[in-house]
Amino acid sequence: MLLSESARVTTAQEARFRIQTPNSKPRAVKVIALDSEAARLVDEISKQPWNGAAFFKSLSFEQSGGDNVKAWLNDLAGHTSDLVGEIANADCVVVIAGAGEDAASVSVIAELCTQYHKTLVALVVPQGSYEQDTVDRSLKALRPYAKMLVIAHERDYIEAMLTALRA
Amino acid sequence: MLKKEQNELVTQTGPGTPMGELFRSYWMPILLSEELPENDCPPVRVKVLSERLIAFRDSEGKLGLIDEFCAHRGVSLWFGRNEECGLRCPYHGWKFDTSGQCVDVPSEPAESGYAKKVKLKAYPLLEKGGVLWTYMGPTESTPPEPEWEFATVPLNQSFTSKRLQDNNWLQAMEGGIDSSHVSFLHRGDLNNDPLFKGAAGNKYNLSDSKPVFEVVEAPGGLFIGARRNAEDGKFYWRITPWVMPCFTMVPPRGDHPIHGHFWVPMDDETCMAWSFDYHPTRPLSDNERQAMKDGKGIHVRYVPGTYRPLANKDNDYLIDREAQKAGRTYSGVEGIGMQDASLQESMGPICDRTKENLVGTDNGIIMARHRLMRAAKALADKGELPPGRTVEDMKVRSAAVILPPDQPYKDAAKEALIAKVGVKQTSV
Ligand code: FES
Ligand SMILES: [Fe+2]
Numbered sequence: 001m002l003l004s005e006s007a008r009v010t011t012a013q014e015a016r017f018r019i020q021t022p023n024s025k026p027r028a029v030k031v032i033a034l035d036s037e038a039a040r041l042v043d044e045i046s047k048q049p050w051n052g053a054a055f056f057k058s059l060s061f062e063q064s065g066g067d068n069v070k071a072w073l074n075d076l077a078g079h080t081s082d083l084v085g086e087i088a089n090a091d092c093v094v095v096i097a098g099a100g101e102d103a104a105s106v107s108v109i110a111e112l113c114t115q116y117h118k119t120l121v122a123l124v125v126p127q128g129s130y131e132q133d134t135v136d137r138s139l140k141a142l143r144p145y146a147k148m149l150v151i152a153h154e155r156d157y158i159e160a161m162l163t164a165l166r167a
Numbered sequence: 168m169l170k171k172e173q174n175e176l177v178t179q180t181g182p183g184t185p186m187g188e189l190f191r192s193y194w195m196p197i198l199l200s201e202e203l204p205e206n207d208c209p210p211v212r213v214k215v216l217s218e219r220l221i222a223f224r225d226s227e228g229k230l231g232l233i234d235e236f237c238a239h240r241g242v243s244l245w246f247g248r249n250e251e252c253g254l255r256c257p258y259h260g261w262k263f264d265t266s267g268q269c270v271d272v273p274s275e276p277a278e279s280g281y282a283k284k285v286k287l288k289a290y291p292l293l294e295k296g297g298v299l300w301t302y303m304g305p306t307e308s309t310p311p312e313p314e315w316e317f318a319t320v321p322l323n324q325s326f327t328s329k330r331l332q333d334n335n336w337l338q339a340m341e342g343g344i345d346s347s348h349v350s351f352l353h354r355g356d357l358n359n360d361p362l363f364k365g366a367a368g369n370k371y372n373l374s375d376s377k378p379v380f381e382v383v384e385a386p387g388g389l390f391i392g393a394r395r396n397a398e399d400g401k402f403y404w405r406i407t408p409w410v411m412p413c414f415t416m417v418p419p420r421g422d423h424p425i426h427g428h429f430w431v432p433m434d435d436e437t438c439m440a441w442s443f444d445y446h447p448t449r450p451l452s453d454n455e456r457q458a459m460k461d462g463k464g465i466h467v468r469y470v471p472g473t474y475r476p477l478a479n480k481d482n483d484y485l486i487d488r489e490a491q492k493a494g495r496t497y498s499g500v501e502g503i504g505m506q507d508a509s510l511q512e513s514m515g516p517i518c519d520r521t522k523e524n525l526v527g528t529d530n531g532i533i534m535a536r537h538r539l540m541r542a543a544k545a546l547a548d549k550g551e552l553p554p555g556r557t558v559e560d561m562k563v564r565s566a567a568v569i570l571p572p573d574q575p576y577k578d579a580a581k582e583a584l585i586a587k588v589g590v591k592q593t594s595v
Contacts, residue, residue: 006480006513010333012436015515024524092527121527139575143381148527150382150534151577160537164525166168 027091029053029167032073034106034138037098037127043076045159053167059083059105071108087112092119092165095146096158097138099126110145122146125155169520169536177539178335178517180432181217185543190216190412191304192546192553194313195431196441197292198222198299199329203230207249216303217434221245222292223265226252230294231265232301234287238269263287295319297327298441310556315414316564316586317427317443325445326424326459328466331475332508336413336438337536338518340430342507343415344407344531346393350376352506355496360503362444362455362464366421368567368595371395371403378405382530383577387411387560388538390584391531392576397569403595404576406584408563409535411542411555416565417465419594424451425565426465436516439474442466442504447564448591467504476505484509562586566593 008014031046031053033039039057046055056073060080064070071083087093093113095106106122113120122142126135135151142149152158169177180187195215202211203224210223212235219235221244229252235243237256244263247254253270255262261282262271267289275281290301291309296318302309317325332339342348349357350372357369375395383390388410397403405418416427429441442465444451451459462468468477478485484500486509491499500509525533542553554560566583570576583593 004481004483006483006509010480010512010515012516015517015519018515018519018522023522094527119527121530136575140573143575144572146379148380148382148530150530151384152534153384154537154541156541157534157537161530161533163170164168164529164533164536165527166524 024166026051027166028089029092029094029162029165030056030086030090031094031096031162031167032056032109033058034095034097035099038096038125039098041098041125041127041155041158042096045162046076048159050162050167053162054086056086059108061108083109084112087118088116090116090118092121092167094121094123094162094165094167095142096123096125097142099124099130099135099138104141106141106145113145119147120145121148121161122150123158123161124149124151125158126151126153127155168523168525171521173536173540174517174520176543177536178337179435180336181435185547186412186539187216188304189539189543189546189553190432191302192308193304193310193412193556194293194300194302196298196313196329196429197232197301197431197439199327200294200297200299203299210245210247210249210254212243212245214433214437215301215439216432218303220290221247221254222299223247223249223254225249225254225265229265230292230299231263231267231289232292233263233265233267233289237261238263238285238287239272261285265289265292296325297322308552311558311561314558314561316447316562317445320445320447321450323450324447325443326451326456326466327441327443328459329439329441329474330467330469330504330508331433331473332438332440332512333436333480333516334438334512334514335435335517336430336432338511338514339438339440339508340413340415340428341532341535342511343417343428343430344389344391344409344535345529346380346391346405346407346531347378347528350378352497352510353503355494356503356506359495360463361458362423362426363420363503366423366595368403368405368420371397372405375403378528380528380530381576382534384534384538385410385560385563387555387557387563388414389531389534390577394576401569401571404566404568404570404580406566406568406576406580407531408565408584409531410560410563411553412539414555416563418565418567419592420567421594422446423594424455425592425594427565428465440504440508446592447586448589462502462504465504467502467508476508478502478505478509480509480512564592567595568593569595 260273267287269285378393413430424444545551
């Protein structure tokens with residue numbers, strides 16, 4: 001019997017002829033810790049080699065004349081950068097809550113993500129002996145904004161996810 | 168993406184591989200009861216986790232699952248004579264019972280005890296819910312018997328089928344937890360398939376093709392909630408459970424039977440896609456049962472006399488470009504089951520995950536892989552038995568619910584995700 005095209009091309013042998021040219025460019029993933037627990041995790045993770053992912057340990061606000069508030073991201077080396085600029089240049093924004101404190105600052109980030117049409121992924125990684133209440137508070141803060149909300153009980157999930165996303 | 172070594176780890180399930188050992192920690196469905204319909208019926212070949220076996224039901228109804236090849240000179244016992252409580256090799260008459268024990272070597276005097284020295288590898292085989300299940304791991308860590316709801320409801324409330332799929336188990340299973348493809352690939356079927364149409368929830372699937380997801384870990388696996396907009400600012404949630412390593416369920420639609428899958432590796436390039444449908448509280452109607460036999464819903468039509476789908480790669484899945492153009496089907500392939508299978512086979516026998524580009528909404532898949540790799544390593548390195556083996560893990564259900572925006576599904580739908588005897592599914 002003559003093999004159909006679908007049968008012929010789905011053999012292991014044919015898989016060898018798949019084009020090996022990279023099919024995507026590095027993307028800008030911004031990883032932002034929302035509380036001090038998360039900052040500690042982000043600090044550790046950032047030490048591994050990544051494909052250009054940028055890691056931030058906290059967000060701070062500054063009155064900049066009148067009612068205007070400017071938000072700054074603080075990276076791990078002690079530098080600050082403008083939140084608006086970082087989000088505007090992001091391909092994907094990942095916020096991480098250690099569920100230790102509240103994750104209220106996420107609304108500022110989320111609004112910018114909406115404005116600049118960026119996907120917001122939120123990871124809640126409860127640390128140590130956490131209270132379910134605090135986890136629920138973090139979730140509540142994140143739920144309205146995240147396109148994808150993940151509650152992960154293992155901290156190495158953060159690395160796994162960032163690797164999977166080619167961050 | 169996965170690194171090459173990771174992809175190998177999760178896709179290889181032969182004996183001695185970490186993922187293979189993980190699979191050998193669970194009861195797996197391998198045959199339908201109808202394949203061994205009566206005592207002394209013909210034996211059936213089985214390939215599972217890269218092991219070639221033969222299954223038979225002996226003269227007393229005992230079930231056996233043993234090495235396919237005769238211990239004498241390697242003939243397939245598929246040709247065996249199933250008679251007088253054993254399977255007799257037709258070449259020189261050696262005979263084996265359901266435990267694999269050789270009970271007769273005609274060339275040797277019975278008194279010599281030669282037969283006692285010969286034993287084929289055997290695995291337990293048990294029947295539940297119209298399905299034959301095996302457990303291929305160490306006896307001392309045998310998990311509780313299968314308690315999945317589809318296998319424990321009365322037989323008139325369930326229908327189970329299986330189809331051969333020519334690709335690695337993982338890419339098939341990943342389709343089962345990938346809720347975002349439904350609004351595309353299966354969109355033509357939501358309003359037409361007799362086992363899907365008419366549910367109030369369907370309109371949300373069709374009107375909102377950009378769901379928002381929430382992934383929650385469960386002790387035995389995951390819940391993946393997909394949220395779409397409903398009326399009055401409320402949310403329509405579809406919640407898909409995954410239980411390690413390869414059980415997935417589809418959220419229900421209206422009062423249609425609920426369905427789900429088992430994705431069982433046969434070898435690294437082939438799997439058996441099991442599809443079950445059941446209703447927790449009522450018998451399936453004749454129409455429903457007929458539709459399932461006719462390959463509607465998640466089931467498929469077969470090449471007569473086989474479990475191979477009628478639309479398969481040898482006939483280009485009977486692709487209909489006209490239907491695709493007209494929007495009757497999204498991919499041109501008919502039937503939900505074959506829409507999935509055709510695309511998964513097209514990825515190649517083992518999907519090369521080093522080349523994929525996952526997005527944030529693929530976190531259900533990312534998490535499932537992560538947990539599989541973690542559990543496989545913990546088993547290999549520390550002998551830690553993997554999650555998903557308890558009765559509670561198995562007593563799980565999918566659900567579809569409409570919830571106010573401030574209610575997390577993991578709390579609001581908690582009860583809906585537990586299978587309870589005599590309690591209807593939660594569905595929209
Ligand atoms: S769009 Fe998902 S595999 Fe092509
Ligand atoms: Fe599908």
